[in-house]
Structure formats: structure tokens, C-alpha cells
Amino acid sequence: MREQDDSSTSTVDAVLGVIPLGEPPWPTLDPFLFCVHHDDAYPAGNEALGPAASLAGRNIGHDFAGIDGWRMYHGDVVPGFPAHPHRGFETVTIVRRGLIDHSDSLGAAARFGGGDVQWLTAGAGIVHSEMFPLLDREGKNPAELFQIWLNLPRASKLAPPHFSMLWRETIPTHVAVDAEGRRAEVTVIAGQFAEAKPPAPPPNSWAARPDSDVAIASIELAPGARWTLPAASPGTNRALYFFRGRELTAGGRVVPVGHCIQLRPEVAVELVGGEAASELLLLQGRPIAEPVAAYGPFVMNSQAEIQKAYGDYQRTRFGGWPWSSAGPVHAREEGRFAIHADGRKERPA
Secondary structure, eight states: OOOOGGOOOSSSSSSSEEEEOOSSSSSOTTTEEEEEEEEEEEEEBBTTTSBBOOOOOOOTSBBOOOOGGGGTTTTTTSSEEEEEEEEEEEEEEEEESSSEEEEETTSOHHHHHHEEEEEEEEEEEEEEEEEEEOOOOOSSSSEEEEEEEEEEGGGGGGGEEHHHHHHHOGOHHHEOTTSSOEEEEEEEESSTTTTOOOOOOOOGGGGTTTOOOOOOOOEEEEEOOOEEHHHHHHHOOEEEEEESSSEEETEEHHHHHHHHEEETTSOOOEEOOOOOEEEEEEEEEOOOOOOOOEEEEEESSSHHHHHHHHHHHHGGGGGOOOOSSSSSOOOOOSSSEEEEEOOOOOOOO
């Protein structure tokens, strides 16, 4: 994102289209491949860090029904996503509430959440698990997160796997107050807005290229707040996902909650909050504009490369699996941490 100036103001309609979000995953534009919002009201946890509740009636191993407001996903003891492979793209996991326990085929591990972000370049191939440990044995264990898949260009499809932790303490928030004293808060995960510049993305990411115009940000508008999203570069794909609230006005158009707003990038757009607080996710970036061949956990440029990805995975398991189960969780008393594949240990400051 860039600062607004006179050249970014136009009478041209800033809104190109409004699309219902519907069931996940949400619609995305190049260079993004996938976006899903998980929001689960988990009950108290048990000794195994799973839910202290009956699992009867759930399709264990594939539980997406949302019974009682929560899901086991592919987990059987702890909710989450046990070991699964990726190649050819990146995952950006934004954990708003709750925790994720990460383990991978390179021996790396992490526990993060409550505003932290993990940015994982799968590149040539990695197997990882993402489990949701329920630490509170007395109260609720709410979990809310976004997982976003960002494509890699052909030149980086087989880059070495790499993950970065963006701890919440390092993720900047820009606060704007309108003439009526109403607040807009923009939490910037990628890109830059005003003084808010987040840590650098992984080195082989499309977002690491200065001309990619990639931005990932969450936007919170107080009821009735007015805030102008500055223009982006011409040719950039830009979308706002309005996922919480009632309605808002974008570029003069009233939009109900549960819609994706596709924006004209070179035009600044005024956002006006409705009667309730509004929350949005911004995804923007210059298109990679290369062929996309996707099948399951692999995203390449051709079907032949997809077949090779499956062959490579069957042969090498992308480094094997050094953990005792497919869905490992870390010790209950463990805090937020990361251990990288090179053995480097990291904790938030």
C-alpha cells in the first residue's frame, strides 16, 4: 500500500464488483490461490489437549460440520490438520485467537497464536502439521485464524522450504481517527501503509519482490468510522473480504457482511463503517500471470510437474517425518516459540 496523494483521487468507481463469500474457501485473485477463515468456539480441553467433550456424531478425520460451533477438521484427538505435504506455493497463517502447534518434515517446530503469523515457503516440498491445542481445562478455548495460500513464480517453485515467524510484537498497526473521533485500525502483515512496515517476507516469496505490490492486512472500523484506503499500483489485483459486522459502504456502495469487494487498484476508496464494528481482510498483489496447475496440496505450472511432485513425495516424503504421531502437540506448559530447521531457537521478545 502507498500513501494517498492527489493523483490517487478519482471520480472513477473504485469498486469493480461484489461477490458473496459463500462456503470456504473464499474466492481469490492471482497471486493468491486460497483463503479460508476458521472460527471455532472450542470447549474446555482435556489431558491430551483435545476437547473435553463427546466426539459422537462427528465424522472424525474429516469433521467440517461445525457441530456445537467447532470442528475437529482432520484431527482425531486434537483438532487441526495432521501431517500433509505442500509444494510450489506459500502458506500465510494469521492466528487471531488460540494457538497452533507446528511440526514439519525438516524437524522444525513452533507454537504461535494470539496475533502471531507464520509465513511458510513450501517451495520444493515440505510436510507439516498444524494442530490446535486446547490448553484451558476450565474455560473455553476459542480459535480464529486465516490461512492464505500465496503462489510462487516458476523461478521459485522449487526453492528450499523456509518459514518465518512474525510475532505479534513485531507486526505494526496503523491507527487513523476521523473527524468524528472514530477509529480505523490497520494491522499490516505484508506491504507498507504510512509508518506501518512489517518484517520482511521470506526471501523467495513473490512478496519479497519490490514490484510485486503484495499487501496483506486486517482492517477494523469502529461503527460509523470513515477511512480511505490509499490507491495501489495499476495492474494490481485487490480484494477486501468483509467477514464481520453488518454492512459498510465502500466507494459509495453499500455492502452487506459476507462479501468480497474487488477494487480498482489505482483508485483510493473510502470505507464507512455501519452500525456495528466492521472487520475486513485485504489481499492485494501484482499477478504472477503464469499457468497454474493445482491438485490437492501441490501447485505447479503444468500437469507434468504435478505428476512429478507426487512421484517425488512418494519417493522422499520431503524429508520424512521425525515425529511420533501425525498430529503432534507440544507440552501444555510450553509458551510461544519456534525451532527452525537449522536448530535456531526463537521466542517473541
